[in-house]
Amino acid sequence: MIVILLVIAALGVAAALVINLHPVFGGNPSREQKERYLTLGHYVKGKFVNQVPTKMDISVSEYVSMLKETLSGAEGRKPAGPLLVSKVDWSRINKGEDSLTWFGHSAFLLTLDQKKLLIDPMLGPVASPVSFVGSKRYSKDLLPIIDEMPRIDAVLITHDHYDHLDYPSIRKLKDKVGHFFVPCGVGTHLIRWGVAEEAITELHWWEEVQFQGLTIALTPSQHFSGRGPANRDTTLWGGWVILGSSTRFYTSGDGGYGAHFQEIGEKYGPFDIALIEGGQYDRRWSWVHMTPEEAVQAHADVRGNTMMLIHWGAFTLAYHGWAEPIERAITEAAKANVRLIAPQIGETVALHGELTAAANAPWWKSPV
Template sequence: MIILFSLTVYIYMLQPQFGSLPKGKRLELIKKSEHYIDGRFRNIIEKPTISPGYDQWNELWKTIAEDHPRREPATALPSIKTNLKTISKEADIIIWFGHSSFFLQLDGVKILVDPVFSDSASPLPNSVRAYKGTNIYTAGDMPDIDYMLLSHDHYDHLDYETAKALQPKVKKVICGLGAGAHYEHWGYSEKQLIETDWANETLINKSFSIYSESTHHESGRTFKSGQSQWLSFVIKSNDMTIYYSGDGGYTDRFKYIARKFPNINWAIVECGQYDKAWQSVHLLPNEVAQATLDLKAENLLPVHHSKFTLANHPWDEPLNEITKLSKDKDYHLATPKIGEVIRLKDKQQVFEQWWLKL
């Protein structure tokens, strides 16, 4: 029976959505990274993924056996279908697609971040399904993309079906060392891929750069974790600086980012799918607010919520909590609907608390 089960798992994991582990020249390049130690990438300060006083199997059992009310919305979430292909090249905008997927146009450069347009954030059938109303965008709705950014290769950030469909539209992918193995496995050419480590700059033009920076998280699509680097990003034009946190628990890195990149206009920070049991790798709402203050950001766009259930908190708790925590703070909170256009330089734009109407 054990042999049959093992064989079934092996055959199932040959499916393309599991991606590929780095090997050959890619693996040799990875081994030169100071962050790759003893066969895997490491965080700057090592912490256990499960917080002290918590047990991984006990937390799993509580998720399965205990009642956690309102983990999913009872009705479809409101969303707006914006035509991205007709947006003026002069418009500096963000459009959020739910969870951590968003489109950014700045100085005419089109950037797509962590796109997940399929109906699931899991390789297992009928699991981690997208909420009703949240999956109105497809790869076909995207314009040609100059740069597609990947923070890390977990399924809720790197989706096989989406990546495969986008390949003809994407000029360049910027991802962590090792993650290019997935894209090549799915048909991307070597010329499309820019694999990078922490504290590296990708020069777009003389007044526009994308910087890859650290976060405190993890990676992996199979049983072998830590084989590709996890990233945050700073996107800097001549007159605007945008920070995207990727996933990761609270550390002093936000203060470091603020010193390295003063005058951050927008902080796009994960806020959702958290738990005190895994606080080291995901921010709690009060830590999202503190990170934004550490960054000295003018605006906060919270992401990583309102599309998939990956934790036990109520689905709308992240929005309720960050709204309360952001009251009277030095930054402006943006809470758009999925598909709503955020005008990056419009300081008067107002966002309604749409989730309270459901």
């Protein structure tokens, strides 16, 4: 028994060393940062909290049910084969018109007022700190796309989960990015990965900054954060409002449905286009991820004109069919008279003039 306990202790120490020493796990906010966060109403006892008290625990019975569903290997949770990615039209992107290019899940390149903005550029092969565990991308690795990109004016991160903040992507991107905008605390990860501190701006909820003629604001979401077992909720999460001269843009980040969407709509709406997360949902974590139907309602709440569903199309992180989110969103959008677009991964959509008809072919039904 003593030997077993010693082995367990040694494994625990080894795991702690790996988490503390390997850069993929990021950094931790400093004492000075924590003291500064105390002035915020959503920072309590060293942790960020949601606007509404949110259940974050999964019961033993729910864990058992998840294990059963994992082992059963339900059909349709992944495409039948690797997804084809549309060839990115860089010449069109470089023309400078307001446009959007989706890279799957929640990663996309936004051009507003000729500024190139990357949001949640998770382009790596697996949503995990290690390559041999975790959900693998449906398509080929998208990291080489970074070499083709023009200089990026800014990268915006919604929160620090592995399917949104990707170590390999940031390491490859950092020298061609002018600035990084992140929620409170997330900058510590970037600094550990070689991003200069002066190139990072951290924001809290409802804080606005001006950037090269654009207005950028971090808005609340109902979610959580953390890259390791010891740093849960030590960094903030949220969505982004970006206002240009002719396009008002919003992306929700991850999070459950709540009254904050109406607040965002009242303060910053209407939006020409809103990207709303509506994938990776489950009854066992309904408080931190929306169903497609809730996503359509959130779009209405923020006063969006055109909607695009995100947080699907790249990884299997939940137990529903991989294309179920977009199918359900299309059905609900039709009922609610909401204009919804669904571009193919890699496709560029102009944000003015095309949105009524573009990007609606059901590419996810085509054979791979």
